[in-house]
Amino acid sequence: MTADKSVASYEVLSPWAEADPIPLKGLAPRVADLAGKKIGLLCNNKRAAPLILNVAERLLKERYPTSETSWFYARSFSVSSLEADRKAEFDDWIKGLDAVVAAVGD
Amino acid sequence: MYDAIYIEEHDTPAVTFAFEHFFNDAMSAASSKGMPVVRIVPETIVSESTVVEDIEAAITAVADDMVVALTRPLTAEEKSPRPREPEHPEKIVFKGSLEEVNRFFYQRGWTDGLPVIPPTEAAVAEMLTGTDLPADHLVAELEPRRGKATVEKIAINAVMAGALPTYMPLLIAGVQCLADNPVSGMMAASTGSFSPFWLVNGPVAKDIQVISSYGATNPGNIANAAIGRAMGLITKNIRGVRKQIEDMGVFGNPGKYSWVAAENEEYSPWEPLHVERGFKKEDSAITLTFPQSFQQMMPFGTDDKGILATVVGSVSPARMGLFGLLLTPAHAKSFADRGWTKKAIKEYIVKNTIVPDDYFPRLGLKTDKPFDRGNVTGPGLGPQIFRPSPRDPDPVQVFVFGGFGSWMGFMQGGPPPVTKKAELPGNWDKLVARYKNIVPSYVRY
Numbered sequence: 258m259t260a261d262k263s264v265a266s267y268e269v270l271s272p273w274a275e276a277d278p279i280p281l282k283g284l285a286p287r288v289a290d291l292a293g294k295k296i297g298l299l300c301n302n303k304r305a306a307p308l309i310l311n312v313a314e315r316l317l318k319e320r321y322p323t324s325e326t327s328w329f330y331a332r333s334f335s336v337s338s339l340e341a342d343r344k345a346e347f348d349d350w351i352k353g354l355d356a357v358v359a360a361v362g363d
Numbered sequence: 364m365y366d367a368i369y370i371e372e373h374d375t376p377a378v379t380f381a382f383e384h385f386f387n388d389a390m391s392a393a394s395s396k397g398m399p400v401v402r403i404v405p406e407t408i409v410s411e412s413t414v415v416e417d418i419e420a421a422i423t424a425v426a427d428d429m430v431v432a433l434t435r436p437l438t439a440e441e442k443s444p445r446p447r448e449p450e451h452p453e454k455i456v457f458k459g460s461l462e463e464v465n466r467f468f469y470q471r472g473w474t475d476g477l478p479v480i481p482p483t484e485a486a487v488a489e490m491l492t493g494t495d496l497p498a499d500h501l502v503a504e505l506e507p508r509r510g511k512a513t514v515e516k517i518a519i520n521a522v523m524a525g526a527l528p529t530y531m532p533l534l535i536a537g538v539q540c541l542a543d544n545p546v547s548g549m550m551a552a553s554t555g556s557f558s559p560f561w562l563v564n565g566p567v568a569k570d571i572q573v574i575s576s577y578g579a580t581n582p583g584n585i586a587n588a589a590i591g592r593a594m595g596l597i598t599k600n601i602r603g604v605r606k607q608i609e610d611m612g613v614f615g616n617p618g619k620y621s622w623v624a625a626e627n628e629e630y631s632p633w634e635p636l637h638v639e640r641g642f643k644k645e646d647s648a649i650t651l652t653f654p655q656s657f658q659q660m661m662p663f664g665t666d667d668k669g670i671l672a673t674v675v676g677s678v679s680p681a682r683m684g685l686f687g688l689l690l691t692p693a694h695a696k697s698f699a700d701r702g703w704t705k706k707a708i709k710e711y712i713v714k715n716t717i718v719p720d721d722y723f724p725r726l727g728l729k730t731d732k733p734f735d736r737g738n739v740t741g742p743g744l745g746p747q748i749f750r751p752s753p754r755d756p757d758p759v760q761v762f763v764f765g766g767f768g769s770w771m772g773f774m775q776g777g778p779p780p781v782t783k784k785a786e787l788p789g790n791w792d793k794l795v796a797r798y799k800n801i802v803p804s805y806v807r808y
Binding site: 261266267268276282284286287289290291296308309313331334336338347354355358363 | 364365366367368370371372373374375376377378379380381385388389397399400401402406408410411412413415418419422423429430433435436441443446447453454455456457458459460461464468471473481482483484487504505508510512513515519520523545546554596600603611
Protein backbone atom coordinates (compact mmCIF):
# COMPACT_ATOMS: atom_id res chain seq x y z
CA MET A 258 0.00 0.00 0.00
CA THR A 259 1.24 3.46 -0.83
CA ALA A 260 2.56 5.59 2.03
CA ASP A 261 2.09 8.85 0.12
CA LYS A 262 -0.90 10.55 1.78
CA SER A 263 -1.53 12.67 -1.30
CA VAL A 264 -2.31 9.58 -3.37
CA ALA A 265 -5.87 8.31 -3.17
CA SER A 266 -6.30 4.84 -1.74
CA TYR A 267 -8.98 2.42 -2.84
CA GLU A 268 -10.43 -0.56 -1.02
CA VAL A 269 -11.61 -2.85 -3.78
CA LEU A 270 -13.96 -5.79 -4.14
CA SER A 271 -13.08 -9.01 -5.94
CA PRO A 272 -14.36 -9.54 -9.47
CA TRP A 273 -13.60 -13.26 -9.26
CA ALA A 274 -16.86 -15.16 -8.86
CA GLU A 275 -17.51 -17.67 -6.18
CA ALA A 276 -18.22 -21.20 -7.34
CA ASP A 277 -19.78 -23.92 -5.26
CA PRO A 278 -17.54 -26.93 -4.79
CA ILE A 279 -19.04 -29.72 -6.83
CA PRO A 280 -19.02 -33.38 -5.85
CA LEU A 281 -15.88 -34.93 -7.22
CA LYS A 282 -15.88 -38.24 -9.00
CA GLY A 283 -13.12 -40.78 -9.29
CA LEU A 284 -12.09 -42.66 -12.39
CA ALA A 285 -13.47 -46.01 -13.43
CA PRO A 286 -11.30 -49.04 -12.56
CA ARG A 287 -8.79 -49.83 -15.28
CA VAL A 288 -8.54 -53.12 -17.14
CA ALA A 289 -5.62 -55.42 -16.39
CA ASP A 290 -4.79 -55.97 -20.03
CA LEU A 291 -6.23 -54.90 -23.40
CA ALA A 292 -5.90 -58.36 -24.95
CA GLY A 293 -9.28 -59.70 -25.97
CA LYS A 294 -11.03 -56.49 -24.92
CA LYS A 295 -13.55 -54.45 -26.83
CA ILE A 296 -12.17 -50.94 -27.14
CA GLY A 297 -14.30 -47.98 -28.14
CA LEU A 298 -12.90 -45.27 -30.38
CA LEU A 299 -14.74 -42.03 -29.73
CA CYS A 300 -14.35 -39.45 -32.43
CA ASN A 301 -15.72 -35.91 -32.15
CA ASN A 302 -16.47 -33.71 -35.13
CA LYS A 303 -13.03 -32.18 -35.41
CA ARG A 304 -11.21 -33.37 -38.47
CA ALA A 305 -8.02 -34.47 -36.73
CA ALA A 306 -9.97 -36.85 -34.51
CA PRO A 307 -10.59 -39.69 -37.00
CA LEU A 308 -7.02 -39.46 -38.25
CA ILE A 309 -5.70 -39.81 -34.72
CA LEU A 310 -7.97 -42.74 -34.01
CA ASN A 311 -7.09 -44.47 -37.27
CA VAL A 312 -3.49 -44.62 -36.05
CA ALA A 313 -4.50 -45.59 -32.52
CA GLU A 314 -6.70 -48.39 -33.84
CA ARG A 315 -3.94 -49.79 -36.00
CA LEU A 316 -1.44 -49.71 -33.14
CA LEU A 317 -3.89 -51.36 -30.77
CA LYS A 318 -4.58 -54.17 -33.21
CA GLU A 319 -0.88 -54.69 -33.82
CA ARG A 320 -0.26 -55.02 -30.10
CA TYR A 321 -3.46 -56.79 -29.17
CA PRO A 322 -4.63 -58.84 -32.17
CA THR A 323 -7.45 -60.35 -30.15
CA SER A 324 -8.91 -56.98 -29.23
CA GLU A 325 -11.92 -55.56 -31.03
CA THR A 326 -12.68 -51.94 -31.79
CA SER A 327 -15.94 -50.06 -32.14
CA TRP A 328 -16.25 -46.49 -33.40
CA PHE A 329 -18.66 -43.79 -32.33
CA TYR A 330 -18.79 -40.59 -34.37
CA ALA A 331 -20.05 -37.49 -32.58
CA ARG A 332 -21.77 -34.87 -34.68
CA SER A 333 -20.46 -32.12 -32.41
CA PHE A 334 -17.73 -31.40 -29.88
CA SER A 335 -19.47 -33.60 -27.34
CA VAL A 336 -22.18 -36.23 -27.60
CA SER A 337 -23.00 -36.19 -23.90
CA SER A 338 -23.36 -32.40 -23.69
CA LEU A 339 -24.82 -31.44 -27.05
CA GLU A 340 -26.56 -34.42 -28.63
CA ALA A 341 -29.51 -35.21 -26.40
CA ASP A 342 -31.20 -37.15 -29.21
CA ARG A 343 -28.33 -39.67 -29.25
CA LYS A 344 -28.02 -40.28 -25.53
CA ALA A 345 -29.58 -43.77 -25.64
CA GLU A 346 -27.42 -44.74 -28.61
CA PHE A 347 -24.32 -43.45 -26.83
CA ASP A 348 -25.20 -45.23 -23.58
CA ASP A 349 -25.73 -48.51 -25.43
CA TRP A 350 -22.40 -48.12 -27.16
CA ILE A 351 -20.57 -47.55 -23.86
CA LYS A 352 -22.26 -50.55 -22.25
CA GLY A 353 -20.68 -52.92 -24.72
CA LEU A 354 -17.11 -51.71 -24.15
CA ASP A 355 -14.23 -52.54 -21.84
CA ALA A 356 -12.34 -49.27 -22.44
CA VAL A 357 -12.48 -46.16 -24.61
CA VAL A 358 -9.86 -44.16 -26.47
CA ALA A 359 -11.13 -40.66 -27.28
CA ALA A 360 -9.77 -38.06 -29.65
CA VAL A 361 -11.04 -34.52 -29.54
CA GLY A 362 -9.02 -33.18 -32.47
CA ASP A 363 -7.50 -30.45 -30.32
CA MET B 364 -13.26 -34.04 -22.37
CA TYR B 365 -16.90 -34.05 -21.37
CA ASP B 366 -17.53 -37.33 -23.17
CA ALA B 367 -14.54 -39.05 -21.57
CA ILE B 368 -15.86 -37.99 -18.16
CA TYR B 369 -19.32 -39.25 -19.04
CA ILE B 370 -17.78 -42.59 -20.04
CA GLU B 371 -15.78 -42.84 -16.79
CA GLU B 372 -18.99 -42.12 -14.89
CA HIS B 373 -20.45 -45.15 -16.66
CA ASP B 374 -17.77 -47.30 -15.11
CA THR B 375 -15.71 -47.63 -18.26
CA PRO B 376 -12.07 -46.51 -18.33
CA ALA B 377 -11.22 -43.86 -20.89
CA VAL B 378 -8.21 -42.00 -22.15
CA THR B 379 -8.22 -38.87 -24.28
CA PHE B 380 -5.60 -37.66 -26.70
CA ALA B 381 -5.09 -33.91 -26.43
CA PHE B 382 -2.58 -31.53 -28.00
CA GLU B 383 0.08 -30.83 -25.37
CA HIS B 384 -0.56 -27.06 -25.52
CA PHE B 385 -4.15 -27.72 -24.47
CA PHE B 386 -3.38 -29.64 -21.31
CA ASN B 387 -4.46 -26.81 -18.97
CA ASP B 388 -7.61 -26.25 -20.98
CA ALA B 389 -8.45 -29.97 -20.88
CA MET B 390 -7.83 -30.21 -17.15
CA SER B 391 -9.98 -27.12 -16.45
CA ALA B 392 -12.77 -28.67 -18.51
CA ALA B 393 -12.48 -31.94 -16.62
CA SER B 394 -12.32 -30.22 -13.27
CA SER B 395 -15.44 -28.19 -14.08
CA LYS B 396 -17.29 -31.49 -14.51
CA GLY B 397 -16.10 -32.82 -11.16
CA MET B 398 -13.35 -35.10 -12.41
CA PRO B 399 -10.05 -33.30 -11.74
CA VAL B 400 -7.80 -36.33 -12.25
CA VAL B 401 -8.90 -37.50 -15.68
CA ARG B 402 -6.31 -39.37 -17.73
CA ILE B 403 -5.10 -37.44 -20.76
CA VAL B 404 -2.33 -38.39 -23.15
CA PRO B 405 -0.66 -35.19 -24.33
CA GLU B 406 0.53 -35.40 -27.92
CA THR B 407 2.15 -33.06 -30.41
CA ILE B 408 -0.57 -32.86 -33.05
CA VAL B 409 -1.45 -29.25 -33.74
CA SER B 410 -5.16 -28.59 -33.24
CA GLU B 411 -7.26 -29.72 -36.23
CA SER B 412 -4.18 -30.80 -38.15
CA THR B 413 -4.69 -32.97 -41.21
CA VAL B 414 -1.01 -33.73 -41.77
CA VAL B 415 -1.12 -37.53 -41.68
CA GLU B 416 2.64 -38.00 -41.26
CA ASP B 417 2.64 -35.78 -38.18
CA ILE B 418 -0.34 -37.60 -36.73
CA GLU B 419 1.17 -41.00 -37.41
CA ALA B 420 4.43 -40.03 -35.71
CA ALA B 421 2.78 -38.29 -32.77
CA ILE B 422 0.38 -41.11 -31.89
CA THR B 423 3.03 -43.77 -32.38
CA ALA B 424 5.25 -41.85 -29.95
CA VAL B 425 2.61 -41.94 -27.21
CA ALA B 426 1.09 -45.36 -27.89
CA ASP B 427 2.60 -46.74 -24.67
CA ASP B 428 1.01 -43.90 -22.71
CA MET B 429 -2.38 -44.74 -24.22
CA VAL B 430 -2.09 -48.34 -23.07
CA VAL B 431 -0.81 -47.37 -19.63
CA ALA B 432 -3.68 -44.90 -19.16
CA LEU B 433 -6.17 -47.72 -19.64
CA THR B 434 -4.37 -50.41 -17.66
CA ARG B 435 -2.31 -48.84 -14.85
CA PRO B 436 -4.20 -49.24 -11.56
CA LEU B 437 -5.73 -46.09 -10.15
CA THR B 438 -3.99 -44.07 -7.49
CA ALA B 439 -5.83 -43.20 -4.31
CA GLU B 440 -6.34 -39.66 -5.61
CA GLU B 441 -7.75 -40.96 -8.89
CA LYS B 442 -10.14 -43.26 -7.06
CA SER B 443 -11.33 -40.57 -4.73
CA PRO B 444 -10.20 -37.03 -5.53
CA ARG B 445 -9.74 -34.73 -2.55
CA PRO B 446 -12.53 -32.18 -2.32
CA ARG B 447 -11.52 -28.64 -3.09
CA GLU B 448 -11.46 -26.15 -0.29
CA PRO B 449 -14.54 -23.94 -0.52
CA GLU B 450 -13.67 -20.44 -1.64
CA HIS B 451 -14.43 -17.80 0.97
CA PRO B 452 -12.84 -14.71 -0.46
CA GLU B 453 -12.44 -11.64 1.67
CA LYS B 454 -14.95 -8.95 0.82
CA ILE B 455 -12.18 -6.38 0.40
CA VAL B 456 -9.42 -8.07 -1.55
CA PHE B 457 -6.94 -5.22 -1.72
CA LYS B 458 -6.28 -1.67 -0.62
CA GLY B 459 -3.95 0.64 -2.49
CA SER B 460 -3.46 3.42 -4.99
CA LEU B 461 -4.90 3.37 -8.48
CA GLU B 462 -1.63 2.05 -9.81
CA GLU B 463 -1.32 -0.58 -7.08
CA VAL B 464 -4.90 -1.76 -7.53
CA ASN B 465 -4.30 -2.13 -11.23
CA ARG B 466 -1.08 -4.01 -10.73
CA PHE B 467 -2.72 -6.34 -8.18
CA PHE B 468 -5.68 -7.06 -10.45
CA TYR B 469 -3.44 -7.60 -13.46
CA GLN B 470 -1.18 -9.98 -11.57
CA ARG B 471 -4.21 -11.94 -10.43
CA GLY B 472 -5.25 -12.34 -14.06
CA TRP B 473 -8.45 -10.35 -13.55
CA THR B 474 -8.09 -7.72 -16.29
CA ASP B 475 -7.97 -7.58 -20.07
CA GLY B 476 -4.57 -5.90 -19.93
CA LEU B 477 -5.93 -2.36 -19.93
CA PRO B 478 -6.22 -0.31 -16.73
CA VAL B 479 -9.47 -0.73 -14.80
CA ILE B 480 -11.58 1.50 -12.60
CA PRO B 481 -11.17 0.31 -8.99
CA PRO B 482 -14.36 -1.49 -7.92
CA THR B 483 -14.81 0.15 -4.54
CA GLU B 484 -17.91 -0.46 -2.48
CA ALA B 485 -19.17 3.01 -3.37
CA ALA B 486 -18.62 2.53 -7.10
CA VAL B 487 -20.30 -0.87 -7.03
CA ALA B 488 -23.21 0.53 -5.01
CA GLU B 489 -23.71 3.18 -7.67
CA MET B 490 -23.55 0.54 -10.40
CA LEU B 491 -26.22 -1.45 -8.59
CA THR B 492 -28.66 1.45 -8.97
CA GLY B 493 -28.96 0.30 -12.57
CA THR B 494 -31.15 -2.65 -11.66
CA ASP B 495 -34.00 -3.45 -9.32
CA LEU B 496 -32.55 -6.88 -8.65
CA PRO B 497 -30.83 -7.41 -5.30
CA ALA B 498 -27.04 -7.62 -5.26
CA ASP B 499 -27.06 -11.27 -4.24
CA HIS B 500 -29.50 -12.32 -6.95
CA LEU B 501 -27.99 -15.16 -8.94
CA VAL B 502 -28.47 -14.47 -12.65
CA ALA B 503 -26.69 -17.63 -13.80
CA GLU B 504 -23.80 -19.97 -13.18
CA LEU B 505 -21.50 -19.71 -16.14
CA GLU B 506 -19.69 -22.69 -17.61
CA PRO B 507 -17.02 -23.95 -17.60
CA ARG B 508 -16.03 -22.75 -14.11
CA ARG B 509 -19.64 -22.51 -12.95
CA GLY B 510 -18.84 -19.15 -11.44
CA LYS B 511 -21.82 -17.46 -9.85
CA ALA B 512 -22.87 -14.46 -11.90
CA THR B 513 -24.61 -12.60 -9.13
CA VAL B 514 -25.80 -9.09 -9.79
CA GLU B 515 -23.00 -7.83 -7.54
CA LYS B 516 -20.27 -9.68 -9.44
CA ILE B 517 -21.67 -8.37 -12.71
CA ALA B 518 -21.61 -4.88 -11.22
CA ILE B 519 -18.02 -5.23 -10.00
CA ASN B 520 -16.83 -6.24 -13.45
CA ALA B 521 -18.94 -3.45 -14.96
CA VAL B 522 -17.23 -0.88 -12.74
CA MET B 523 -13.84 -2.19 -13.76
CA ALA B 524 -14.81 -1.84 -17.44
CA GLY B 525 -15.85 1.77 -17.00
CA ALA B 526 -19.56 1.09 -17.52
CA LEU B 527 -22.34 3.36 -16.34
CA PRO B 528 -25.16 2.06 -14.12
CA THR B 529 -27.60 2.38 -17.01
CA TYR B 530 -25.77 -0.46 -18.76
CA MET B 531 -26.67 -2.96 -16.05
CA PRO B 532 -29.94 -4.15 -17.69
CA LEU B 533 -28.04 -5.05 -20.85
CA LEU B 534 -25.18 -6.66 -18.93
CA ILE B 535 -27.60 -8.84 -16.97
CA ALA B 536 -29.39 -9.79 -20.20
CA GLY B 537 -25.96 -10.44 -21.73
CA VAL B 538 -25.13 -12.90 -18.96
CA GLN B 539 -28.45 -14.62 -19.64
CA CYS B 540 -27.47 -14.88 -23.31
CA LEU B 541 -24.16 -16.50 -22.33
CA ALA B 542 -25.93 -18.94 -20.02
CA ASP B 543 -28.62 -19.80 -22.56
CA ASN B 544 -26.23 -20.78 -25.32
CA PRO B 545 -24.93 -24.30 -24.65
CA VAL B 546 -21.75 -23.73 -26.61
CA SER B 547 -20.86 -20.18 -25.64
CA GLY B 548 -18.28 -21.48 -23.16
CA MET B 549 -16.66 -23.46 -25.95
CA MET B 550 -16.82 -20.44 -28.23
CA ALA B 551 -14.97 -18.35 -25.66
CA ALA B 552 -12.25 -20.96 -25.34
CA SER B 553 -12.05 -22.18 -28.92
CA THR B 554 -8.97 -22.22 -31.10
CA GLY B 555 -11.21 -20.47 -33.63
CA SER B 556 -11.05 -17.21 -31.65
CA PHE B 557 -14.78 -16.65 -31.84
CA SER B 558 -15.60 -13.26 -30.37
CA PRO B 559 -18.91 -12.23 -28.86
CA PHE B 560 -20.68 -9.61 -30.96
CA TRP B 561 -23.47 -7.83 -29.10
CA LEU B 562 -26.28 -6.17 -31.04
CA VAL B 563 -28.59 -3.93 -29.02
CA ASN B 564 -32.20 -3.26 -29.97
CA GLY B 565 -35.09 -1.26 -28.58
CA PRO B 566 -35.40 2.03 -26.74
CA VAL B 567 -32.48 1.30 -24.40
CA ALA B 568 -30.08 1.89 -27.28
CA LYS B 569 -31.00 5.55 -27.58
CA ASP B 570 -31.44 5.97 -23.83
CA ILE B 571 -27.86 4.95 -23.11
CA GLN B 572 -26.44 6.05 -26.45
CA VAL B 573 -25.24 2.80 -27.94
CA ILE B 574 -24.05 3.98 -31.34
CA SER B 575 -25.81 2.48 -34.36
CA SER B 576 -24.51 4.61 -37.20
CA TYR B 577 -21.07 5.74 -38.40
CA GLY B 578 -18.27 3.78 -36.76
CA ALA B 579 -20.71 1.90 -34.55
CA THR B 580 -18.14 -0.68 -33.53
CA ASN B 581 -15.23 1.78 -33.32
CA PRO B 582 -13.81 2.91 -29.98
CA GLY B 583 -14.79 6.39 -28.82
CA ASN B 584 -18.01 6.21 -26.79
CA ILE B 585 -18.58 4.65 -23.41
CA ALA B 586 -21.55 2.41 -24.14
CA ASN B 587 -20.15 0.53 -27.14
CA ALA B 588 -16.75 0.31 -25.46
CA ALA B 589 -17.73 -0.59 -21.91
CA ILE B 590 -20.60 -3.02 -22.50
CA GLY B 591 -18.44 -5.38 -24.52
CA ARG B 592 -15.49 -4.85 -22.22
CA ALA B 593 -17.58 -5.68 -19.16
CA MET B 594 -18.83 -8.84 -20.83
CA GLY B 595 -15.23 -9.76 -21.59
CA LEU B 596 -14.24 -9.33 -17.95
CA ILE B 597 -17.28 -11.39 -16.92
CA THR B 598 -16.12 -14.13 -19.29
CA LYS B 599 -12.72 -14.07 -17.60
CA ASN B 600 -13.67 -13.60 -13.96
CA ILE B 601 -17.00 -15.38 -13.69
CA ARG B 602 -16.95 -17.87 -16.53
CA GLY B 603 -13.27 -18.61 -15.91
CA VAL B 604 -12.06 -18.46 -19.52
CA ARG B 605 -8.60 -16.90 -19.46
CA LYS B 606 -6.06 -16.19 -22.16
CA GLN B 607 -3.73 -19.11 -22.86
CA ILE B 608 -5.22 -21.11 -19.96
CA GLU B 609 -8.73 -21.93 -21.14
CA ASP B 610 -8.96 -19.51 -24.09
CA MET B 611 -6.78 -21.19 -26.70
CA GLY B 612 -7.69 -18.98 -29.65
CA VAL B 613 -4.93 -19.47 -32.18
CA PHE B 614 -4.88 -15.93 -33.56
CA GLY B 615 -7.07 -14.29 -30.93
CA ASN B 616 -9.60 -11.67 -31.83
CA PRO B 617 -9.58 -7.91 -31.14
CA GLY B 618 -13.38 -8.10 -30.92
CA LYS B 619 -12.92 -9.67 -27.50
CA TYR B 620 -12.02 -6.23 -26.09
CA SER B 621 -15.46 -4.97 -27.08
CA TRP B 622 -17.66 -5.52 -30.12
CA VAL B 623 -20.97 -3.81 -29.69
CA ALA B 624 -23.42 -1.94 -31.91
CA ALA B 625 -27.04 -0.97 -31.82
CA GLU B 626 -29.14 -1.85 -34.80
CA ASN B 627 -29.94 1.26 -36.83
CA GLU B 628 -33.66 0.93 -36.27
CA GLU B 629 -34.31 4.55 -37.12
CA TYR B 630 -33.27 4.13 -40.73
CA SER B 631 -33.84 0.43 -41.29
CA PRO B 632 -36.90 -0.28 -43.45
CA TRP B 633 -37.47 -3.63 -41.79
CA GLU B 634 -38.58 -4.92 -38.42
CA PRO B 635 -35.74 -4.78 -35.87
CA LEU B 636 -33.81 -7.95 -35.13
CA HIS B 637 -35.38 -8.41 -31.69
CA VAL B 638 -38.87 -8.19 -33.21
CA GLU B 639 -37.85 -10.72 -35.85
CA ARG B 640 -36.79 -12.91 -32.91
CA GLY B 641 -40.08 -12.70 -31.04
CA PHE B 642 -39.88 -9.59 -28.89
CA LYS B 643 -42.01 -6.46 -28.97
CA LYS B 644 -40.70 -3.36 -30.68
CA GLU B 645 -40.89 -1.43 -27.39
CA ASP B 646 -38.80 -4.10 -25.62
CA SER B 647 -35.12 -3.53 -25.11
CA ALA B 648 -32.95 -6.50 -25.94
CA ILE B 649 -29.46 -7.69 -26.64
CA THR B 650 -28.48 -10.38 -29.11
CA LEU B 651 -25.30 -12.43 -28.88
CA THR B 652 -23.50 -14.07 -31.77
CA PHE B 653 -19.93 -15.37 -31.95
CA PRO B 654 -18.34 -14.42 -35.27
CA GLN B 655 -14.71 -15.26 -35.71
CA SER B 656 -14.16 -12.99 -38.66
CA PHE B 657 -15.35 -9.66 -39.95
CA GLN B 658 -14.88 -8.76 -43.57
CA GLN B 659 -15.79 -5.51 -45.23
CA MET B 660 -16.06 -5.17 -48.98
CA MET B 661 -17.26 -2.87 -51.70
CA PRO B 662 -20.23 -4.53 -53.40
CA PHE B 663 -20.28 -4.97 -57.17
CA GLY B 664 -23.23 -2.58 -57.11
CA THR B 665 -25.31 -0.99 -54.35
CA ASP B 666 -28.66 -2.21 -55.64
CA ASP B 667 -30.12 -5.61 -54.77
CA LYS B 668 -28.46 -7.28 -57.74
CA GLY B 669 -25.01 -5.90 -56.96
CA ILE B 670 -25.13 -6.70 -53.25
CA LEU B 671 -26.49 -10.22 -53.67
CA ALA B 672 -23.97 -11.01 -56.39
CA THR B 673 -21.24 -9.89 -54.00
CA VAL B 674 -22.55 -12.16 -51.28
CA VAL B 675 -23.06 -15.33 -53.25
CA GLY B 676 -19.81 -14.84 -55.13
CA SER B 677 -17.59 -13.92 -52.20
CA VAL B 678 -18.35 -16.38 -49.42
CA SER B 679 -15.44 -18.70 -48.79
CA PRO B 680 -16.14 -22.45 -48.91
CA ALA B 681 -13.77 -22.89 -45.98
CA ARG B 682 -15.93 -20.75 -43.69
CA MET B 683 -17.89 -22.18 -40.75
CA GLY B 684 -20.97 -21.36 -38.69
CA LEU B 685 -23.42 -18.51 -38.70
CA PHE B 686 -23.29 -15.94 -41.48
CA GLY B 687 -24.25 -12.38 -40.64
CA LEU B 688 -24.78 -10.05 -43.57
CA LEU B 689 -24.10 -6.47 -42.49
CA LEU B 690 -26.09 -3.93 -44.41
CA THR B 691 -25.98 -0.19 -43.99
CA PRO B 692 -29.34 1.58 -43.82
CA ALA B 693 -28.78 2.70 -47.42
CA HIS B 694 -28.34 -0.88 -48.60
CA ALA B 695 -31.36 -2.01 -46.63
CA LYS B 696 -33.47 0.73 -48.23
CA SER B 697 -32.19 -0.28 -51.63
CA PHE B 698 -33.43 -3.82 -51.00
CA ALA B 699 -36.72 -2.79 -49.45
CA ASP B 700 -37.50 -0.39 -52.29
CA ARG B 701 -37.31 -3.39 -54.62
CA GLY B 702 -39.61 -5.47 -52.46
CA TRP B 703 -37.06 -7.54 -50.56
CA THR B 704 -37.76 -8.65 -47.00
CA LYS B 705 -35.05 -9.91 -44.68
CA LYS B 706 -36.55 -13.39 -44.97
CA ALA B 707 -36.36 -13.28 -48.76
CA ILE B 708 -32.75 -12.14 -48.66
CA LYS B 709 -31.81 -14.96 -46.30
CA GLU B 710 -33.55 -17.55 -48.47
CA TYR B 711 -31.84 -16.22 -51.56
CA ILE B 712 -28.42 -16.46 -49.92
CA VAL B 713 -29.02 -20.00 -48.61
CA LYS B 714 -30.19 -21.14 -52.03
CA ASN B 715 -27.65 -19.43 -54.23
CA THR B 716 -24.39 -19.39 -52.30
CA ILE B 717 -22.86 -22.58 -53.55
CA VAL B 718 -19.52 -24.22 -53.96
CA PRO B 719 -18.90 -24.71 -57.67
CA ASP B 720 -19.03 -28.37 -58.58
CA ASP B 721 -15.37 -28.42 -59.52
CA TYR B 722 -14.15 -26.42 -56.54
CA PHE B 723 -12.54 -29.19 -54.52
CA PRO B 724 -11.05 -31.07 -57.49
CA ARG B 725 -9.51 -27.79 -58.67
CA LEU B 726 -7.89 -27.43 -55.27
CA GLY B 727 -6.54 -30.94 -55.51
CA LEU B 728 -8.75 -32.20 -52.67
CA LYS B 729 -10.67 -35.41 -53.13
CA THR B 730 -13.97 -35.64 -51.38
CA ASP B 731 -13.51 -39.31 -50.51
CA LYS B 732 -10.97 -38.37 -47.85
CA PRO B 733 -12.36 -38.10 -44.35
CA PHE B 734 -10.89 -34.79 -43.43
CA ASP B 735 -11.67 -32.22 -46.06
CA ARG B 736 -14.72 -30.08 -45.67
CA GLY B 737 -15.94 -30.97 -49.13
CA ASN B 738 -16.72 -34.39 -47.78
CA VAL B 739 -19.36 -33.14 -45.38
CA THR B 740 -21.91 -32.73 -48.15
CA GLY B 741 -24.18 -35.71 -47.83
CA PRO B 742 -26.69 -37.30 -50.17
CA GLY B 743 -29.31 -34.78 -51.16
CA LEU B 744 -27.60 -31.90 -49.44
CA GLY B 745 -25.89 -30.58 -52.51
CA PRO B 746 -22.91 -28.30 -52.47
CA GLN B 747 -24.61 -25.42 -50.64
CA ILE B 748 -22.48 -23.41 -48.29
CA PHE B 749 -25.34 -22.71 -45.89
CA ARG B 750 -27.37 -25.71 -44.76
CA PRO B 751 -30.31 -25.05 -42.45
CA SER B 752 -30.43 -27.79 -39.83
CA PRO B 753 -32.45 -28.53 -36.69
CA ARG B 754 -29.61 -27.06 -34.65
CA ASP B 755 -29.32 -23.98 -36.85
CA PRO B 756 -32.48 -23.53 -38.89
CA ASP B 757 -31.63 -19.97 -39.86
CA PRO B 758 -27.91 -19.91 -40.70
CA VAL B 759 -28.02 -16.54 -42.44
CA GLN B 760 -28.84 -13.37 -40.52
CA VAL B 761 -29.19 -9.77 -41.66
CA PHE B 762 -28.00 -6.97 -39.38
CA VAL B 763 -28.60 -3.35 -40.28
CA PHE B 764 -26.25 -0.84 -38.75
CA GLY B 765 -23.55 1.62 -39.67
CA GLY B 766 -23.52 4.96 -41.41
CA PHE B 767 -24.62 5.85 -44.91
CA GLY B 768 -21.99 4.40 -47.18
CA SER B 769 -21.56 1.73 -49.77
CA TRP B 770 -19.43 -0.72 -47.84
CA MET B 771 -21.03 -3.95 -46.81
CA GLY B 772 -19.82 -6.61 -44.45
CA PHE B 773 -19.82 -10.24 -43.48
CA MET B 774 -19.60 -11.61 -39.97
CA GLN B 775 -18.82 -15.28 -40.08
CA GLY B 776 -18.74 -18.10 -37.60
CA GLY B 777 -20.32 -19.37 -34.45
CA PRO B 778 -23.62 -20.79 -33.26
CA PRO B 779 -27.14 -19.40 -33.79
CA PRO B 780 -27.94 -16.06 -32.14
CA VAL B 781 -29.42 -15.76 -28.67
CA THR B 782 -31.54 -12.73 -27.75
CA LYS B 783 -32.63 -11.68 -24.28
CA LYS B 784 -34.87 -8.89 -23.09
CA ALA B 785 -33.28 -6.26 -20.86
CA GLU B 786 -35.43 -5.58 -17.80
CA LEU B 787 -35.25 -1.89 -16.99
CA PRO B 788 -35.52 -0.70 -13.38
CA GLY B 789 -38.55 1.26 -12.17
CA ASN B 790 -36.67 4.55 -12.00
CA TRP B 791 -35.25 4.16 -15.50
CA ASP B 792 -36.14 7.64 -16.74
CA LYS B 793 -34.43 9.27 -13.77
CA LEU B 794 -31.36 7.13 -14.23
CA VAL B 795 -31.17 7.95 -17.93
CA ALA B 796 -31.49 11.65 -17.14
CA ARG B 797 -28.72 11.37 -14.57
CA TYR B 798 -26.15 9.94 -16.98
CA LYS B 799 -27.29 11.23 -20.38
CA ASN B 800 -24.92 14.18 -20.43
CA ILE B 801 -21.85 12.00 -20.15
CA VAL B 802 -20.97 12.36 -23.82
CA PRO B 803 -17.86 13.54 -25.66
CA SER B 804 -17.79 17.17 -26.78
CA TYR B 805 -15.35 17.50 -29.63
CA VAL B 806 -13.65 20.80 -30.48
CA ARG B 807 -13.43 21.87 -34.09
CA TYR B 808 -9.99 22.47 -35.55
